Amino acid sequence: MSAASAREHHWDSLRAFLMLLGIPYHAAMAYNARVVWDIQSPDKSEFLTFVSGIFVTFRMPAFFIVAGYFAAMLLERKPPALWLRSRLTRLGIPFLTGLALLAPLQIALIDLNGAVTGAMPMATALDRAAQDVTHPGFSWIMHLWFLPALLAYSTLLVLLWQPLRQPPLAGLVQRLHRFGMMSPRTAIAVLTLVITAWEVCVHLSHQAMLARDGALPYLLAHSIDPYLRYLPFFFIGIALRAAPDLRSAFVWQKGWALPTLAAITAIVASLLRGRDATDLEIAYNAVDGAAALLVSFVVIGIAQRFWNRPDPRIDRIVDAAFSIYLLHHPIIYALSTLFLLTSWPPVEEFALVCLATFLLSYAAHRAIRRSPLALFLFNGVSLARKSGDADNPQTRITTLR
16 A cells, blocks of 8 residues: 555544634634633624634644644654654744744734723723733733643653553553453543543632632643643544554444534533533533543544545645644734724624635745745744745645644
8 A cells, every 4th residue: 555545634634624723713702702802892792602612622622632643643653752853843933933923913912902992092002012012921822822732742742652662551551442442432431531520620720720829820720721631632642543443433433323412512511611600610611521522533533534535625725724823813813803993793704804814824824835934933844845845735844743
């Protein structure tokens, strides 16, 4: 079998889909009626609140499953130290670029949002923006948080790579594998309960840290959530790569039972999201954990069934996905701020923001493609790459490979 025919195209397509899903998710958040976002339109939409609640249940969990799958795949081909060193470049350089070039713009737009909505005078907003832009802080990470998360997960994986293949961890892994194959439904149920308990514990720990005074508890709170929240999904992706038979047993193949249960948990989680009562917050995190796992298995199965074939058009989107993700956030900030000056229906504004954001960020990616330096800064692609490769849509440049 050739390398081309053996390629599992659906993993690339799924990765791109999940990254591009950030556009409608973040665009919808500006109109969320229950969850406060950086840019807040005075016109709220229950429909967009529901849609964003559905997206958030599985977008990042599935993304980290895919990331874990690719990590395990590449570690089969490269020495761990060499792979981790490449991750430092492919993930670290875009992270630093985003902090230097994108974060200040977003911080300024957040401050100007108050003036546009009339919450404060423009002079006050400009003074605040100048102060915030010249004093970097933890809040600058914003949508870039997944890059240090991936670096941390990758480092942990390298540290565990050999111990996982040796006693006693190797024996534990084998027993878990046998259990998963002997009773897949029971194993999925147990795994769902584990993820549910994990997310509730993360939420309670996060809240406990926020309740304490001082900079250290604040930093710990924002390290727990989201950085610890998605760690299990990364290792689930590793397990799916390491055990193809387990992947076939867990990932949706056919039938309506798993999709129905996944849809129900996602809908309930969306309806619970943003409720202020403590018990409802705990219930939300519990149901959200179940939805995160179940919907991810369904989405991976859908991708495997319908996207597992080469398509040059999809390849171009896959190639651009990481650039689009980096750039979409400040573009949505800017467009959502502009739409504060209008009184159009929220769904119409949302649709226009999504379309304009995709076109602008994709056009920016094509421009980045033409510059080896820009490709290095925004995608971590080595400057040693031949310039002729930079415009080849088949060249995989995203940070997960």
